[in-house]
Amino acid sequence: MEERRVAETLRAAGAVAASSAPWSRMSPRGGGLRRFARRRSSVAVLLCLPLLALIGGLVLYPALYAVWLAMLNKHMTRFVGLGNFLFLLHRPAFQAVILQSVIFAVSAVVFKALIGFLLAHLLHAVPGRSQRVWRGLLLLPWVIPLAMSTLGWWWLFDPSYSAFNWVLNVFGVPSVPGLGATWWARFSVILVNVWYGAPFFMIMYLAALKSVPEQLYEAAAIDGAGAWARLRYITLPMMRNILSITILFSLIVTFANFDIVRILTAGGPQDQTHIFATYAFVAGIQSGDIPLGAAISLFMLPILALGAVFVLRGITRRSAEQAG
Amino acid sequence: MAQPGRVSRRTTLCLGAAVSCLPLFHIRTAGAAGRLSVGFWDHWVPGANAVMQRLVDRWAAANKVDVRVDFITSVGSKNLLTIAAEAEARTGHDIQAFPTWEVQDHAEHLAPMDDVVGRLVSAHGRMAPLIDYLAKVDGSYRAVPAISGSQYKPACARIDIFRDHAGMDLQAVFPAAAEMGPGYDSWTWEAFLKAAGQCFKAGAPFGLPMGQTSDAVDWVGALFNGFGAELVNAAGDVTVRSDAVRQVLDYAKRLMPLLPPDVYSWDDASNNRALISGKSALIFNPPSAWAVAVRDNPTVGAQCWTHPPPAGPKGRFTPFLPYFWGVWNFSANQEAAKDLIEFLSQRAQAEALCTASHGYDIPAFAGMLDFPVWAEEGPPKGTLYNYPVRPQHHAAASIAAWPAPPDLAVQIYNQATMTKMIARVAQSGETIERTIAWAEAELSGFRR
Numbered sequence: 155m156e157e158r159r160v161a162e163t164l165r166a167a168g169a170v171a172a173s174s175a176p177w178s179r180m181s182p183r184g185g186g187l188r189r190f191a192r193r194r195s196s197v198a199v200l201l202c203l204p205l206l207a208l209i210g211g212l213v214l215y216p217a218l219y220a221v222w223l224a225m226l227n228k229h230m231t232r233f234v235g236l237g238n239f240l241f242l243l244h245r246p247a248f249q250a251v252i253l254q255s256v257i258f259a260v261s262a263v264v265f266k267a268l269i270g271f272l273l274a275h276l277l278h279a280v281p282g283r284s285q286r287v288w289r290g291l292l293l294l295p296w297v298i299p300l301a302m303s304t305l306g307w308w309w310l311f312d313p314s315y316s317a318f319n320w321v322l323n324v325f326g327v328p329s330v331p332g333l334g335a336t337w338w339a340r341f342s343v344i345l346v347n348v349w350y351g352a353p354f355f356m357i358m359y360l361a362a363l364k365s366v367p368e369q370l371y372e373a374a375a376i377d378g379a380g381a382w383a384r385l386r387y388i389t390l391p392m393m394r395n396i397l398s399i400t401i402l403f404s405l406i407v408t409f410a411n412f413d414i415v416r417i418l419t420a421g422g423p424q425d426q427t428h429i430f431a432t433y434a435f436v437a438g439i440q441s442g443d444i445p446l447g448a449a450i451s452l453f454m455l456p457i458l459a460l461g462a463v464f465v466l467r468g469i470t471r472r473s474a475e476q477a478g
Numbered sequence: 479m480a481q482p483g484r485v486s487r488r489t490t491l492c493l494g495a496a497v498s499c500l501p502l503f504h505i506r507t508a509g510a511a512g513r514l515s516v517g518f519w520d521h522w523v524p525g526a527n528a529v530m531q532r533l534v535d536r537w538a539a540a541n542k543v544d545v546r547v548d549f550i551t552s553v554g555s556k557n558l559l560t561i562a563a564e565a566e567a568r569t570g571h572d573i574q575a576f577p578t579w580e581v582q583d584h585a586e587h588l589a590p591m592d593d594v595v596g597r598l599v600s601a602h603g604r605m606a607p608l609i610d611y612l613a614k615v616d617g618s619y620r621a622v623p624a625i626s627g628s629q630y631k632p633a634c635a636r637i638d639i640f641r642d643h644a645g646m647d648l649q650a651v652f653p654a655a656a657e658m659g660p661g662y663d664s665w666t667w668e669a670f671l672k673a674a675g676q677c678f679k680a681g682a683p684f685g686l687p688m689g690q691t692s693d694a695v696d697w698v699g700a701l702f703n704g705f706g707a708e709l710v711n712a713a714g715d716v717t718v719r720s721d722a723v724r725q726v727l728d729y730a731k732r733l734m735p736l737l738p739p740d741v742y743s744w745d746d747a748s749n750n751r752a753l754i755s756g757k758s759a760l761i762f763n764p765p766s767a768w769a770v771a772v773r774d775n776p777t778v779g780a781q782c783w784t785h786p787p788p789a790g791p792k793g794r795f796t797p798f799l800p801y802f803w804g805v806w807n808f809s810a811n812q813e814a815a816k817d818l819i820e821f822l823s824q825r826a827q828a829e830a831l832c833t834a835s836h837g838y839d840i841p842a843f844a845g846m847l848d849f850p851v852w853a854e855e856g857p858p859k860g861t862l863y864n865y866p867v868r869p870q871h872h873a874a875a876s877i878a879a880w881p882a883p884p885d886l887a888v889q890i891y892n893q894a895t896m897t898k899m900i901a902r903v904a905q906s907g908e909t910i911e912r913t914i915a916w917a918e919a920e921l922s923g924f925r926r
């Protein structure tokens with residue numbers, strides 16, 4: 155009787171979709187465990203456990219461990235709180251790294267966003283099968299492993315045997331120190347990052363463009379709206395959430411970039427292209443100061459986390475408004 | 479009655495009892511003396527790893543130890559990352575090959591090796607003082623200088639270009655013989671500057687990197703040491719504001735215009751390529767560049783001659799980058815690990831390793847510098863004779879940032895403070911005084 159009541163309750167709650175036949179064969183022993191297993195939330199938690207364990211082991215634990223490391227002294231024998239961060243802030247070399255990281259990330263994201271936006275519009279206008287072909291081709295830079303493609307770029311910029319310089323020399327233009335002079339080297343690392351990241355923006359924007367209802371454009375056309383007005387009052391507002399989240403995601407990834415700078419310049423010349431990750435590697439791994447390396451790599455975390463909170467809150471608010 | 483072919487319960491019990499008693503008896507089989515896991519440096523020279531593996535297998539078979547060898551590349555600093563991870567996790571290989579500065583960094587996790595070093599020194603002669611600087615912590619050796627991977631970076635120059643344009647017969651001045659030739663004492667940094675100018679005019683400038691990688695830091699370190707230009711002294715005081723530093727920066731300012739303009743962005747392969755392609759008259763490197771030249775551009779390879787670097791006012795210094803073999807103090811089989819290291823450091827094994835690497839590897843013990851490999855390698859025959867530092871060179875094995883305390887020196891080395899100073903003066907046009915002030919601030923930060 156008791157079993158039937160439980161089964162009916164669960165069925166009424168929508169937890170049991172199948173027939174009641176198995177319940178009638180239930181043994182009264184171990185009922186507590188079975189009841190636990192039959193509760194929807196319990197099953198959900200159990201099914202999520204592997205994922206939670208993975209996130210806990212591979213994301214949360216390393217992140218917290220990095221925070222802990224960043225608060226130890228050089229020999230990792232004493233807790234120094236925020237001492238490493240304060241020390242870094244007073245170092246001219248690190249102040250330069252902050253500036254360079256901001257220049258690198260902001261300019262790369264701006265160019266990636268602009269080029270991605272332009273490419274998405276161009277692709278959107280290409281009809282049918284050709285669009286798929288172009289989309290595939292334009293995605294290639296993003297698909298190739300970054301370390302490999304950066305090596306290719308390094309060969310193009312190679313100080314002594316640069317293919318770019320060879321072409322320039324053919325036309326009588328003197329060689330450009332692509333990796334050897336401060337601003338050229340900064341330009342080179344940003345260029346490669348833009349080349350790599352623009353397809354990601356393109357594909358995100360293209361997806362957003364495809365989701366804009368065609369009727370809006372038709373209505374706007376009837377009202378006499380031109381191309382600029384359609385972009386300004388329909389496309390951009392409709393893409394705003396995707397734009398925000400793509401820029402935020404890209405900003406975080408670009409600030410954390412390592413491969414491009416490490417392979418192209420290793421931070422040179424004269425440390426003028428170091429960004430957080432490469433400088434953290436030099437200080438932490440190569441120079442044997444792991445807490446300082448951890449502090450460098452975590453430096454942008456609060457700022458980016460705060461930015462993420464604001465951007466995501468804006469997205470949630472706009473989504474709620476649209477739903478309402 | 480038991481059926482034929484079937485095992486009875488009684489037989490099963492007897493067999494079980496017999497098997498469980500086996501550990502009570504000492505049975506000499508492979509692995510009977512435990513297991514060892516070894517992380518050696520993945521050698522550049524093809525074939526060198528195979529010889530190392532054979533030597534280890536021989537020791538393992540003789541000592542009934544189950545040994546697993548991993549050859550870990552230094553490309554992308556993978557070996558540094560592995561060492562850092564093992565030190566943090568307190569687990570991993572029993573033996574590790576530690577690059578130059580890593581022994582100091584991980585000394586607290588390394589087993590003392592004084593007994594092994596003591597026996598090796600008494601059997602094979604003294605070691606370069608630099609080994610004490612890099613491997614001795616609180617009076618105790620934490621690692622043994624490794625044969626595999628240890629390298630000098632002397633000059634490797636073109637015989638024909640020097641003869642035709644610098645008026646210098648390299649084989650006569652630096653012969654493959656027990657005495658240096660006439661004119662050796664005049665091989666100074668000033669003579670080097672003159673030769674650099676002559677070769678630059680001839681279209682074959684010296685290939686001296688000035689970036690932030692090891693090859694750049696090493697030759698610049700020898701230059702600074704030659705001028706007695708210490709950035710930090712042995713007591714840890716910042717001593718960069720000195721006349722010797724001013725002199726060396728002034729010298730570098732005169733030298734840099736005679737080098738290719740892109741040397742500020744060269745990496746450790748750029749100088750090799752400059753020599754191999756025939757574009758450069760001189761580089762500072764182990765014999766790997768020459769070996770590749772012999773393979774890929776034999777005309778150039780046959781004209782290369784390795785010889786000591788120039789002398790400065792304070793002496794002649796040859797860059798030395800030793801590797802070390804150390805045993806983690808969390809290793810479960812430390813005695814076997816030490817025994818393997820001692821075995822590999824014996825004369826016969828050292829010679830096998832040096833020969834397999836075509837003379838690239840350098841043993842740290844004075845009694846091992848008579849291996850025939852350096853006299854016999856060629857073309858031209860004897861080109862590597864002066865690769866190891868020999869008594870007739872009147873040179874010291876050195877490393878950049880010496881004699882600063884190693885925990886400071888490793889930062890000066892890896893953050894390339896010296897090459898950045900030169901780049902500031904020669905590339906960015908900063909004054910020497912301003913550059914010294916910048917270096918002072920940097921070095922003070924290293925002392926945290």
